[in-house]
Amino acid sequence: MEVFSRSVLCLLCIFSQSNANTAPEIDVGVYSVCEDTPEGTIAFTIAASDAENDPLTFTLTGVNAGYFKVDTNTGVVKVERQLDSESNAAMLLGVDVSDGSSISRTRQITVILLDANDNKPIFQEASYDFEFAEDGGGKCHFEHTTYFSSVAFSLITVVDIPDLDPSFLGVPYVGRVEENSRVGQSVFKVTAVDQDTGVNNKIIFSIEDSTADGLFAISDDGVISVSSAIDREEFGDSDTVTLTVKAKESKENIHGVFASVTTDVLINIIDVNDSPPEFYKCGFSCVKESHYTEDISENSLGSVSINMTVRDLDKISKTKLTLGGADKDVFAVEPQFTTLDSIVQLVVRQPQKLDFEKTQQMVVEVIATDQDDTSFQSTATVTINIKDINDNSPTFPKVTYRLSVTEHSDVGTELARIVAEDPDTMDQDNITYSLLPESIRLYFDVDKYEGIVYVKNKTLLDREIRSLYSATLEARDTEGKPGTTVLEITLTDINDQPPVINRDSYLEFVKEGGQLKLKIEATDSDDPDTENSQIVYGIKESSYSYNFTIDPNTGVLRNSGELDREALDQELEGRIELNVTATDKGTPPLSASVTVIINVEDVNDNSPQFEAPSYEFSVKEGEKGAFVGSVTAEDLDQTTDFNRISFSIIDGSFGSFIMRTFTMERGYRGNITVDPDIELDYESERKQFRLRVEAVDLEQKAAEVMVVVNVVDVNDERPEFKVTKPVSVKENTTISGVVGRFSAHDKDTSHHLVYELESMECRCNSSLTPCSYFILLPTGEVTLNHELKVDYEQCDQVLIDAQVIDELTEKGENNSATKGDR
Numbered sequence: 001m002e003v004f005s006r007s008v009l010c011l012l013c014i015f016s017q018s019n020a021n022t023a024p025e026i027d028v029g030v031y032s033v034c035e036d037t038p039e040g041t042i043a044f045t046i047a048a049s050d051a052e053n054d055p056l057t058f059t060l061t062g063v064n065a066g067y068f069k070v071d072t073n074t075g076v077v078k079v080e081r082q083l084d085s086e087s088n089a090a091m092l093l094g095v096d097v098s099d100g101s102s103i104s105r106t107r108q109i110t111v112i113l114l115d116a117n118d119n120k121p122i123f124q125e126a127s128y129d130f131e132f133a134e135d136g137g138g139k140c141h142f143e144h145t146t147y148f149s150s151v152a153f154s155l156i157t158v159v160d161i162p163d164l165d166p167s168f169l170g171v172p173y174v175g176r177v178e179e180n181s182r183v184g185q186s187v188f189k190v191t192a193v194d195q196d197t198g199v200n201n202k203i204i205f206s207i208e209d210s211t212a213d214g215l216f217a218i219s220d221d222g223v224i225s226v227s228s229a230i231d232r233e234e235f236g237d238s239d240t241v242t243l244t245v246k247a248k249e250s251k252e253n254i255h256g257v258f259a260s261v262t263t264d265v266l267i268n269i270i271d272v273n274d275s276p277p278e279f280y281k282c283g284f285s286c287v288k289e290s291h292y293t294e295d296i297s298e299n300s301l302g303s304v305s306i307n308m309t310v311r312d313l314d315k316i317s318k319t320k321l322t323l324g325g326a327d328k329d330v331f332a333v334e335p336q337f338t339t340l341d342s343i344v345q346l347v348v349r350q351p352q353k354l355d356f357e358k359t360q361q362m363v364v365e366v367i368a369t370d371q372d373d374t375s376f377q378s379t380a381t382v383t384i385n386i387k388d389i390n391d392n393s394p395t396f397p398k399v400t401y402r403l404s405v406t407e408h409s410d411v412g413t414e415l416a417r418i419v420a421e422d423p424d425t426m427d428q429d430n431i432t433y434s435l436l437p438e439s440i441r442l443y444f445d446v447d448k449y450e451g452i453v454y455v456k457n458k459t460l461l462d463r464e465i466r467s468l469y470s471a472t473l474e475a476r477d478t479e480g481k482p483g484t485t486v487l488e489i490t491l492t493d494i495n496d497q498p499p500v501i502n503r504d505s506y507l508e509f510v511k512e513g514g515q516l517k518l519k520i521e522a523t524d525s526d527d528p529d530t531e532n533s534q535i536v537y538g539i540k541e542s543s544y545s546y547n548f549t550i551d552p553n554t555g556v557l558r559n560s561g562e563l564d565r566e567a568l569d570q571e572l573e574g575r576i577e578l579n580v581t582a583t584d585k586g587t588p589p590l591s592a593s594v595t596v597i598i599n600v601e602d603v604n605d606n607s608p609q610f611e612a613p614s615y616e617f618s619v620k621e622g623e624k625g626a627f628v629g630s631v632t633a634e635d636l637d638q639t640t641d642f643n644r645i646s647f648s649i650i651d652g653s654f655g656s657f658i659m660r661t662f663t664m665e666r667g668y669r670g671n672i673t674v675d676p677d678i679e680l681d682y683e684s685e686r687k688q689f690r691l692r693v694e695a696v697d698l699e700q701k702a703a704e705v706m707v708v709v710n711v712v713d714v715n716d717e718r719p720e721f722k723v724t725k726p727v728s729v730k731e732n733t734t735i736s737g738v739v740g741r742f743s744a745h746d747k748d749t750s751h752h753l754v755y756e757l758e759s760m761e762c763r764c765n766s767s768l769t770p771c772s773y774f775i776l777l778p779t780g781e782v783t784l785n786h787e788l789k790v791d792y793e794q795c796d797q798v799l800i801d802a803q804v805i806d807e808l809t810e811k812g813e814n815n816s817a818t819k820g821d822r
Contacts, residue, residue, distance in 0.1 A: 022316070024050040024097045026107040027268070030170035032191070035085040036116040043068065046075035046095055046109075049176070049270075051316050054099035061094030062108070068093065085113040112170050160198020162253040165261050168192045173245075173265040175224065178272050179232040187267060190222040192247035201249040208262060209244035216243060216267065224265065232269045233313040241267045271315035276376030277368035279344075280309045292382045297389045298356040301348055303334065306382055308344040310368050318372055324365035324379070330354070331364055331384075337371075346382065356388040357423055394420035394431050394475035394483035401473075404490040405455060407463040408498075408590065413455040415444070420451070420475035420483050427477040436472040436484075443469060444489065451475070453487065459498065463491040495586035497526040499535050506596040512565040512574075512603055516548070520555035522582035522592060532586035540579035540593065544568070548598075550580060557596065565600045566636045574600040574638065604642040608633045608695035608703045615693075616708040617672070621683075622811060625676040628657065628709055633695040634667030644668075644698055651692040656680060657709070659693070670695070672707065682713040683747050715810040717747040721802075721818060727782075731792040735784060742780035744804040744816060752807045755780040762795035773798055780804070 028047040037043055046058055058075045060068060069080045075097075091111040098104035168190060175188030194201045205222045212235070217227040224243070232239060248260035281289040286309060294306045312319055321333045321344065330353045331346045344366060348354065354362075362384040370376035396418065403415045420431055433446045435453070445456040453473070455461065469489040476482050501522040510516045526532035537555040539545045550557045557580065565574045576598045583591035610633045617629030635643035646661045647670030656678050662669045670693065674680060691707040727740040742755055755778055762771035773790050775783050782800065784790070804816045 021099075021101055021103060022051045023103040023105045024048055024054075024056055024099045025176075025268075026095060026097055026105055026109070027174065027176045028109070029107065029172055029174050030110045030112065032112045032114055032170050033079070033083065034116055035083045035113045036118055037079050037083065039079050039081065041079055043077050043079050043111075046070065046077060046097070048075060048097045048105075050099045052099070054101070057098045057100070059096040059098075061096060061106075062092060064088075064091045064093050064111075067091065068111075083113055085115045086119065089113055089115075110170065110172075114169075160196050162194075162196045162199045162201065162249070162251065162259070164195035165259045166192045166194050166201075166203055166247045166249055167261060168247060168263045171263050173263065174268070175265065176268040176270055177226065177230065178270040179230045180272055180274060181226050181230060183226050183228065185226045186223055187216065187226060188224045188265060190218075190224070190245055190247070190263070190265060192222065192261070194249055199251075201251045204248050204250055206246045206248070207243050208246045210241065211243075212241045215241060218243075218245060222247075224267070230269060231274075232271050232315065233275055235269060239269050239271070239315065241269065243267065273314050273317070273370065273372050273376075275313040276378055277310055277312040277317065277319040277370055278378045279366070279368065279380040280311055281307055282309050286311075290378075290380050292380060293385065294382065295385045295387050296348075296354065297387045298354045299351050299389060299391060300354060301351050304331070304346040304348065304384070306344070306346060308366065308380065308382075309341060310338065310344050311341045312370065317370065320369045320371050322367045322369070324367055325363055325381075327353075327362040327364050327384075330362060333366055346384075354386055356386050356425070357392075360386050362386065388425045390424050390426055390477055390479040390481065392422055392424050392427075392477075393481040394422045394427070394477055396420050396473070396475065396483060396485035398485060400486045400488065402488045402490075403453065404492060405461070406494050407461045407491040408458050408494055408496045408588070409455045409461060410588075411455055411458050415453040415455070415489065417450065417452045418473060418485070418487075420485075422475075422477050422483075424477065430478050431475050434474050434476070435487075436474055440469065440471040444471065446473060461491055462496055463494075464496065467491050494588065495526065495532045495584070495590065497524060497532065497584075498590035499524045499582040499584055499592045501580075501582055501592050501594040503594065505594060506580075507599070508596070509599045509601055510559075510563060511601045512563045512605065514563065516557065516559045516563070516598060518557045518596065520550065520557055520580050520582070520594065520596070522555065524584050526584065526586065530586070532584050532590075534585045535582045536585065538581045538583065540581060542578060544576045545578060547576075548578060555580075555582070563600050565602050565638055566606060568600065568638075570638055574602060576600065602637055602639045602642060604637055604697065604699045604701065606636040606642070607701040608635045608645050608697055610695060610703055610705040611667070612705070614706045614708070616710070618710045618712050619674060619680065620712045621680045621714045624674060624679055626674045628672040628674065629707070630672070631670045631693055631695075631705060631707060632664065632667055633670070633703065633705075635697050635701075637697070642697060642699070645695050648694050648696070649691050650694045650704075652690045654686070654689070656686075656689065657691065668695070672709070680711045682711050682749075683717060687711050713749045715748040715750055715806065715808050718813050719744045719746040719751065719753055719804045719806050719816050721804060721816055729784075729790060731790045733784070733790060734786070736786075738781045738783055739774070740782040742776070742782070742802050742804070744780070746806055748806070748808075750808055753780075754778045754805050754807055756803045756805060758801040758803050759799075760801075761799045763797040763799065764795050768799065771795060771798065774800065776800065776802055 026048050031044040033043040048056055050056060057072050058070050060070050067081045068077050070077045093109050093111055095109055096104055096106045173190055177187045192203045204220055205218045207218050214228050215230055216224050218224050243265040244262055245265050246260050246262045248258050253259045279289055280286040292306045292308055294304055296304055310319060317339055319338050321336055323333050330350045332349050334345050334347055335342055364382050366380045366382060368378045401418055405415050422431055432448050433451045435441055435444060435446050441456060443457055443460050446453045471487045472484050473487050474482050474484050499522040508518050520537060522535050524533040524535055536552045537550050539548060539550050547559055547561060548557060549560045578596040579593050580596050581591050581593045583589050615631050619626050619628045633645055635645055637643040645668040647659050649657055649659050656675055657672055658675050660671050689709040692704055693707050694702050694704050696702040722743040724742055729739050744753055757776040760771055761768040772785055773788050775785050
């Protein structure tokens with residue numbers, strides 16, 4: 001990766017050098033030539049420049065190239081053919097300038113042909129004749145008129161008046177000036193004429209606007225000169241100043257104003273070498289910097305990125321980069337030469353001197369020198385902080401360690417603490433240890449972090465079989481670098497014959513509630529007349545060890561209380577695992593252990609149990625097969641033969657409900673639904689059912705629970721009119737209150753009744769005719785229609801037919817079966 005970065009820097013350097021040669025510039029784009037310039041006479045010289053001051057070669061191109069001839073080495077242009085302003089006042093001429101390399105500059109210039117008095121006046125007509133009537137005179141003394149004639153010649157001169165604006169000649173204007181030029185130095189001259197040639201007012205020039213205020217001034221005759229100090233570097237990427245120049249006539253025109261015209265003048269600021277190369281630190285923007293700090297790992301190779309950029313504000317620059325300081329030989333700088341803004345990197349030359357254990361910091365100076373002017377120089381200090389890496393292996397103080405331990409020592413017994421040393425900082429207190437070969441770790445091991453060698457297997461350390469062990473203690477640092485030493489371990493003798501249990505394991509079955517009796521047998525090969533062979537039995541503490549006892553002398557294992565399978569963790573499925581030990585009385589005592597597995601077999605000793613003491617549900621009337629609710633129950637027996645439950649309704653259903661049983665993750669669920677052939681009716685006598693639900697296991701152990709089912713009213717009954725009594729109203733009455741009322745009722749608990757008029761008829765002389773003496777309100781109240789007057793002689797009885805509607809009806813008809821009449 002480091003080598004790749006270094007290659008990229010070299011490519012950048014080559015790219016910079018390949019673009020160092022710039023194309024020549026054609027500095028002036030407009031030239032003026034008198035039309036009567038004789039052939040072979042110098043007309044003008046092409047103004048061109050090259051940043052590297054290379055010799056230039058000039059060539060003319062285009063349709064007008066035949067009128068001129070150019071000296072290819074000097075750029076001097078001579079007239080080759082007769083010029084005529086009247087036929088072509090402005091000629092476009094192609095110019096190609098080359099500096100001898102593959103780079104050239106082509107530009108089209110304008111040649112203004114200045115008019116010479118080379119044409120005589122021409123009358124527009126060949127002759128001018130006028131006729132006058134012959135009786136133009138009159139008689140005076142004599143009675144008759146006398147006529148005379150004469151011939152004369154007339155000369156008419158047309159006098160010019162100031163009616164045209166002035167005009168710039170030779171536009172567009174492009175000039176050039178070096179930065180730091182003296183104040184007052186001439187830069188460019190503009191030319192303008194009064195187009196009223198017969199008037200030919202004096203032209204006065206002024207600068208109206210500038211992209212860089214105060215840098216230039218203009219004289220009355222159009223000469224632009226430097227007026228203040230010019231620093232090209234202040235312009236940034238733009239090297240051109242644009243001036244807006246006005247040409248104004250010195251006298252008023254026929255309109256009473258001073259005629260004027262403006263044009264732009266482009267002045268190219270030519271760079272000179274006046275700025276030293278300087279160092280910058282760049283992020284979102286670049287700022288000058290003279291101190292840099294970077295971290296680097298010891299023994300590193302390749303480049304060191306320090307976020308350093310070298311920049312020379314001069315347009316054309318040649319910068320050389322070198323190193324200084326006491327540690328300069330450890331590094332090299334890239335690039336060593338540059339002509340552009342370049343990222344600067346340090347490259348490690350002597351990685352062996354980057355040794356954290358000897359020095360933690362180095363300082364070098366990066367020196368940037370302008371090759372064209374070595375007095376322009378800048379220096380930046382780079383502080384390199386050397387970071388420690390893991391370049392050392394652990395070492396032990398001794399080559400060999402001789403250790404001893406009593407045979408059959410307890411696991412974890414320490415033999416010695418042996419530590420290694422490593423000078424690397426990251427390895428301080430971070431060394432890990434291991435014993436080799438792997439086979440030795442059957443007997444001994446070492447604490448990975450502390451270096452403590454300890455007994456790994458108490459049983460295998462038998463001096464009668466093997467008294468001397470050889471091992472390699474290995475230390476590794478954080479990167480796995482190893483260091484080793486040799487361990488010689490000698491076993492000393494002790495009581496070393498442990499008891500031997502005559503079976504590898506015990507497996508017993510006992511029904512819950514039953515009694516366990518199991519004899520554990522062990523032997524000891526030690527001398528039978530000593531305590532080394534006398535065995536004591538015990539049970540290692542575990543989750544269920546307190547439920548059992550063992551005779552310490554005989555080894556008979558019994559349960560100390562009733563065995564209840566449901567009291568065990570259900571995941572064990574009745575399986576209890578005990579560890580029984582046999583220990584001799586020697587010093588130190590030795591022991592053996594055996595696994596005893598006791599399977600407690602399930603019996604049906606539990607009845608189903610409902611989750612809740614009672615249940616209450618609600619169901620809408622009129623919905624066949626509707627879901628009512630669920631009850632849940634569990635049988636604590638742990639096998640499916642004893643804990644499977646079925647539900648049934650044993651009382652209170654009256655044939656209206658059915659029940660189905662479903663298995664859950666734990667226990668069973670009974671779903672109660674309305675019988676698919678039954679519709680519950682809230683308006684009947686049974687608005688509530690009290691169901692006795694039973695849960696039964698396979699051996700008919702049962703439990704009951706009360707389930708209350710409330711029937712919820714659904715608005716499905718039609719409203720009915722109550723008997724309406726006749727009412728009497730006096731004729732011509734004007735009462736404003738209620739004169740009568742329709743009344744209806746609805747069996748549903750929730751209803752909203754609205755009354756509607758069906759018809760209204762008046763009886764008079766035993767005949768009925770429609771009328772509207774009264775108004776029926778939605779509430780069933782009847783009032784007078786005050787727009788009409790009740791007249792007994794016209795109507796002695798009014799018959800009103802009405803309809804009542806329940807707006808909350810959910811099912812069936814919402815109106816009354818019969819009409820109400822009054």
